[in-house]
Structures are given as structure tokens and as C-alpha cells.
Amino acid sequence: MRTIGVLGGMGPAATLDFYGRLIDLLGAGSDEQHPPCLLNSATQIPDRTNHIVGVGPDPTPALVEGVMVLEAGGADFIAIPCNTAHAYLEAMREAVGIPVLDMIAAAVAAVRRDVPDARQIGILATTGTLTTGLYDRLLREAGSEPLHPKEADQASVMEAIHSIKAGNIGPDERLERTAMTLVDLGARAIIMGCTEIPLGLDTERLPVKVVDATQALAEMTLSLALEELGFDDVPVGLLPESSPET
Amino acid sequence: MRTIGVLGGMGPAATLDFYGRLIDLLGAGSDEQHPPCLLNSATQIPDRTNHIVGVGPDPTPALVEGVMVLEAGGADFIAIPCNTAHAYLEAMREAVGIPVLDMIAAAVAAVRRDVPDARQIGILATTGTLTTGLYDRLLREAGSEPLHPKEADQASVMEAIHSIKAGNIGPDERLERTAMTLVDLGARAIIMGCTEIPLGLDTERLPVKVVDATQALAEMTLSLALEELGFDDVPVGLLPESSPET
Numbered sequence: 001m002r003t004i005g006v007l008g009g010m011g012p013a014a015t016l017d018f019y020g021r022l023i024d025l026l027g028a029g030s031d032e033q034h035p036p037c038l039l040n041s042a043t044q045i046p047d048r049t050n051h052i053v054g055v056g057p058d059p060t061p062a063l064v065e066g067v068m069v070l071e072a073g074g075a076d077f078i079a080i081p082c083n084t085a086h087a088y089l090e091a092m093r094e095a096v097g098i099p100v101l102d103m104i105a106a107a108v109a110a111v112r113r114d115v116p117d118a119r120q121i122g123i124l125a126t127t128g129t130l131t132t133g134l135y136d137r138l139l140r141e142a143g144s145e146p147l148h149p150k151e152a153d154q155a156s157v158m159e160a161i162h163s164i165k166a167g168n169i170g171p172d173e174r175l176e177r178t179a180m181t182l183v184d185l186g187a188r189a190i191i192m193g194c195t196e197i198p199l200g201l202d203t204e205r206l207p208v209k210v211v212d213a214t215q216a217l218a219e220m221t222l223s224l225a226l227e228e229l230g231f232d233d234v235p236v237g238l239l240p241e242s243s244p245e246t
Numbered sequence: 247m248r249t250i251g252v253l254g255g256m257g258p259a260a261t262l263d264f265y266g267r268l269i270d271l272l273g274a275g276s277d278e279q280h281p282p283c284l285l286n287s288a289t290q291i292p293d294r295t296n297h298i299v300g301v302g303p304d305p306t307p308a309l310v311e312g313v314m315v316l317e318a319g320g321a322d323f324i325a326i327p328c329n330t331a332h333a334y335l336e337a338m339r340e341a342v343g344i345p346v347l348d349m350i351a352a353a354v355a356a357v358r359r360d361v362p363d364a365r366q367i368g369i370l371a372t373t374g375t376l377t378t379g380l381y382d383r384l385l386r387e388a389g390s391e392p393l394h395p396k397e398a399d400q401a402s403v404m405e406a407i408h409s410i411k412a413g414n415i416g417p418d419e420r421l422e423r424t425a426m427t428l429v430d431l432g433a434r435a436i437i438m439g440c441t442e443i444p445l446g447l448d449t450e451r452l453p454v455k456v457v458d459a460t461q462a463l464a465e466m467t468l469s470l471a472l473e474e475l476g477f478d479d480v481p482v483g484l485l486p487e488s489s490p491e492t
Contacts, residue, residue, distance in 0.1 A: 001290075011277040012269045016262065019287075023258045028412045031257040031289050038315070039285040041265075043277050044247075069284070073315045166274045 001035040002225045005075025005098070007066045009041035010048070010082035011165040014195035014214070018081035021218040026226075035225035038073045042066040048084035049128030049158070063088050064095040071096040077231070079103070079221040081195045083213055084128040099231055106220045107191055107213035108138040115189040115209045122147045122182030122208075124175060124201070125193035127158055135193055147187050153178040164196040172200035179206050247281040248471045251321025251344070253312045255287035256294070256328035257411040260441035260460070264327035267464040272472075281471035284319045288312040294330035295374030295404070309334050310341040317342040323477070325349070325467040327441045329459055330374040345477055352466045353437055353459035354384040361435040361455045368393045368428030368454075370421060370447070371439035373404055381439055393433050399424040410442040418446035425452050 004022070008015030019039060026034055045063060050056025063085060070078055077099040080086065086104050093100045111121060121144045123135050136146045149157060156174040163172060175197060179190050189209045192198050203210040223229040250268070254261030265285060272280055291309055296302025309331060316324055323345040326332065332350050339346045357367060367390045369381050382392040395403060402420040409418060421443060425436050435455045438444050449456040469475040 009277060009280065009282065012265075012280045012283075016266050016269060019258075019265070020262050023262060023413075028414075030408070031255060031291075031293070031411055034255065034258045034287070034289040036255065036289050037258075037285075037287040038319075039283075039287065040319070041280070041283040041285065043280040043282050045277075047277070069319045073284075073286070073319050162276070165277055167269075168274075 002076035002227060003074050004035055004037040004221055004225045005067070005070030005073070005078040006037060006039040007042060007063070007070060007078060007080045007085070007092075008039055008082070009043040010045060010085055011196065012041055012043060013164065013167070013169060013199060014081055015039065015041050017199060018079075018195065018214055018218060021215060022222055025218055025222045035222070037225075038070055038075050040066050040069050045085075048082070048087065049126045052084070052087060052128035052131050059085070060088050060091050063092055067092045067096050067100060071098050077101065077224060079217055081214055081217060083107075083134065083193050083195065084126045086134055087128065087132045101217065101220060101224075101234075103213055103217040104134045104193075105138060106216040107193060107211060108135070108142055110211050110213075110216040111139070111144065111189060111191065112142055114211055118144065118188035118209070120145045120147055120186045120188055122149075122179065122185070122187030122190045123193050124149070124157060124179060124182075124190060124197050126161060127154055129193055130154065135191065147182050147185050149178045149181060153181050160200055161194055161196045164200045169199050171202040175201040176205060183208055248322035248473060249320050250281055250283040250467055250471045251313070251316030251319070251324040252283060252285040253288060253309070253316060253324060253326045253331070253338075254285055254328070255289040256291060256331055257442065258287055258289060259410065259413070259415060259445060260327055261285065261287055263445060264325075264441065264460055264464060267461060268468055271464055271468045281468070283471075284316055284321050286312050286315050291331075294328070294333065295372045298330070298333060298374035298377050305331070306334050306337050309338055313338045313342050313346060317344050323347065323470060325463055327460055327463060329380065329439045329441065330372045332380055333374065333378045347463065347466060347470075347480075349459055349463040350380045350439075351384060352462040353439060353457060354381065354388055356457050356459075356462040357385070357390065357435060357437065358388055360457055364390065364434035364455070366391045366393050366432045366434055368395075368425065368431070368433030368436045369439050370395070370403060370425060370428075370436060370443050372407060373400055375439055376400065381437060393428050393431050395424045395427060399427050406446055407440055407442045410446045415445050417448040421447040422451060425456075429454055
């Protein structure tokens with residue numbers, strides 16, 4: 001088995017959720033049947049959205065240090081359950097010699113798999129993720145049209161995300177309402193493109209398919225750890241060109 | 247804040263439970279208000295009980311490697327949410343220059359705090375933990391009398407622990423029944439002295455106070471991380487004599 005490296009803490013509850021999914025996805029087994037996992041809950045990384053919108057310090061040095069700790073500790077590859085942190089993916093990839101998965105690409109691959117015919121795709125994500133266009137570019141390359149919430153709705157999404165980060169786990173009306181505005185705008189699927197959102201959105205109440213970036217990353221991570229997939233099998237865009245042959 | 251090191255994976259669900267308690271104990275806050283945590287889910291460590299009862303390989307080298315990874319990664323101290331692994335505590339302490347907390351001593355301190363007048367204390371733990379007498383010595387030093395389940399009941403406790411490790415989270419009748427046999431033998435409190443047991447015992451159904459070793463370790467860990475406690479403030483027995491002054 002490969003040793004999983006997880007750069008987390010953005011936020012801690014989302015990291016807990018991600019690790020729980022790795023355990024649940026494996027299903028029954030003894031301790032030893034679970035892949036080893038080194039998890040760096042690096043909670044002191046400066047807020048990603050604040051930097052992207054120009055009101056906070058650059059998180060790049062802390063993110064780079066975070067992945068270097070994982071490589072030094074024996075991780076064979078790295079997953080980062082924070083969509084917004086992927087704005088800094090290239091800097092992290094350059095800092096280590098092991099593959100760093102691309103959660104955004106994993107989520108868009110799940111969109112293509114789960115809702116191949118949906119053209120307009122709504123995105124629930126941080127303002128940082130939306131500002132950088134992380135999802136927009138890949139969705140357009142896949143032939144889809146990304147839909148963002150209107151400004152006032154996006155402000156309420158950020159309020160909900162901060163509330164979840166502050167410990168308020170459970171359905172948040174602001175997320176459901178904003179998802180419905182995206183459906184009203186024509187979205188035929190919704191991406192949960194922030195790792196706090198699955199902790200605050202009751203997807204059963206929405207009339208469209210919801211694609212969960214956390215789950216897409218967890219599935220990819222476990223398949224690589226169990227060596228069901230080689231790094232070469234991972235869809236294009238998930239890994240840097242320099243990733244090791246396996 | 248101090249960086250927490252967690253040597254986990256024994257098993258993964260118990261580690262998830264422990265990390266969740268650290269998050270819950272802190273309560274509301276932004277990402278940055280949570281202490282950083284490096285978590286080594288070292289699932290490949292050979293089974294502790296199997297070694298103690300003489301039917302499996304020695305886990306000491308893997309445990310020592312596990313704590314060394316945490317020290318090298320920047321942890322300021324280490325918590326190990328696996329009671330049975332504490333049979334190897336001295337070897338782990340000797341391998342690193344940072345404090346390694348003693349979960350057993352933390353649990354016995356919680357017994358003294360929560361049920362100061364209870365003389366007979368029942369222990370639900372692995373056969374490995376019971377065989378090594380980890381709890382017995384400290385309980386007797388505290389003036390209590392440890393009670394172990396009878397052999398057939400202990401076999402059913404191990405079945406329940408393996409079932410929980412295999413993913414069957416939720417009340418397990420075997421644990422409740424064995425806890426009741428300890429009460430019938432005179433126990434006025436029960437220690438959940440294995441990190442799987444809180445995942446399978448409905449403590450509300452027992453007529454005596456239940457002390458949870460996982461919670462005792464989590465409280466100690468968070469207080470140290472938040473620098474509410476110095477290493478010198480930790481009760482005697484929780485730290486090696488060589489622990490750093492703070």
C-alpha cells in the first residue's frame with residue numbers, strides 16, 4: 001500500500017470529514033487493511049480567500065512547508081481537502097518530489113462521470129475559489145458552463161462557510177437557498193466545491209444532482225493508496241507532468 | 247500554541263474519534279484558533295495484544311518509528327489514542343526528545359477526579375492491556391481495586407473490539423453485558439480503557455459512572471496545545487522525568 005499524505009486543517013472539521021470518508025470507503029477490515037496516512041492539520045495557514053481577494057497575507061510559504069513535512073514523513077502522494085488551497089497547487093507541486101493530487105480536476109471528472117449531459121453547472125465554493133476561476137476553466141474545457149451565485153448570495157455562502165468552520169455542523173439554510181438560486185438560473189448539477197459545504201448542505205433537498213469534491217478526492221486517494229490505480233491511470237490534469245512512473 | 251503529535255491508526259476509527267474530540271473540545275473558532283496537529287495513522291503497526299499474549303510480532307520498532315516521524319515533523323508533544331500501545335511507552339519515550347503523554351495515567355487521574363469514593367473499578371480493555379496490568383498498578387496506587395471481566399466475558403470484549411475495528415460502529419451488546427457483569431461483581435465505576443470501546447458502548451444505559459480514557463487524553467492534549475497547562479503542570483506520571491521545562 002502507498003502512504004497517504006493529507007495536508008489539512010483548512011478547516012479541521014473538513015479534514016476530519018475527509019479522513020472519515022477514507023475509512024468508510026475502505027469498509028470492513030482490520031487496522032492493518034487500512035492504508036497508512038500522515039495527516040498534517042496545518043491550521044495556522046493564512047486564510048486562502050482573504051489573500052486571493054487582497055486582504056490577507058500570502059499562504060504559499062505555509063502551504064509549501066505543509067507538503068514538505070508530509071514528504072519528509074514518508075507520504076507517497078498528497079491530497080489536500082481544501083478547494084481554495086488549489087490556487088497554490090503549482091507552488092506546492094514544485095516543492096516536493098511526490099505527486100500532489102488536484103481536487104478540482106477530480107471533482108470535474110466526477111461531474112463528467114455523474115452528469116455527462118448537464119451543460120450548466122452551479123458552483124458552491126469560497127469567494128477565493130470562484131475569483132481564481134479554478135473550476136471555471138476545467139468545466140469549460142469539459143464543455144460545461146459554470147454558474148456562480150450572485151454577489152449577495154455568495155456573501156451568504158461565505159457566512160455559512162465561516163459558521164461551519166466555527167463549529168456549527170448541520171444543514172445551513174443559506175447554502176440550500178443559494179443552491180436553489182443556481183438551479184433557478186439553469187444549473188442542472190451543483191458542485192460542492194468547498195470542503196465545509198458537505199457539512200452544511202442537505203443534498204437530498206435539492207432537485208438536481210450534487211457532485212461532492214471531497215468525495216471525489218477521497219475516492220481517488222483511496223484507490224491510489226490501495227494501488228488499485230497507478231499514478232499513470234489517474235485522469236489527465238490530476239498530476240503534474242513530472243510525476244513518478246509506477 | 248503547541249503542535250500536537252498524534253500516533254494513531256490503532257485503529258483508524260478510534261483515531262478519527264480522538265481528533266474529533268480535540269475539535270469539539272475547542273468549540274467555536276476559526277481554522278487558526280485550532281492548534282496545529284500532525285497525525286500519524288500508522289495502521290501497519292503489528293497488533294499489540296497479539297504480541298503481548300505471545301502470538302504476534304513485536305510492534306516496538308514500528309511504534310518507535312511512528313513517534314520519530316512526529317518529532318521530525320515538528321510535533322511539540324505526542325498523544326497516543328491506543329491504550330494497549332502504552333505497554334511500549336518507555337521505548338517510545340526513549341526514542342524522542344519531546345514529551346509523550348501517558349493515556350493510562352490520564353484516565354486514572356480522571357477516575358480520581360470523577361469518582362473519588364469508588365473503590366472497585368471495572369476495566370473494559372483489550373486482553374493485552376489487562377495482561378500487562380497497565381491499569382491495575384496505577385489504580386492500586388490510587389487506592390482503588392481493579393476488576394477484570396471473567397475469561398469468557400473478556401473473549402466477548404475482544405470480539406466486540408475487532409468488530410468495531412472492522413467498521414461496525416454503534417452499540418455492541420457484548421460490551422454492555424460485560425460492563426454489567428463488572429457492576430454485578432461490585433464495580434462502582436467503569437473505565438473505557440480501549441479507544442474502540444466508546445464507539446460501541448452506550449454509557450447512558452449503565453448504572454455507574456463511566457470514565458473514558460479517550461476523553462481524558464483529549465482534554466489533557468488540548469490543554470497542553472493551548473498552553474493552558476505547562477508540561478510541569480501535568481499530574482505526576484503523565485510525562486517522563488526528562489520532559490523539557492516550559
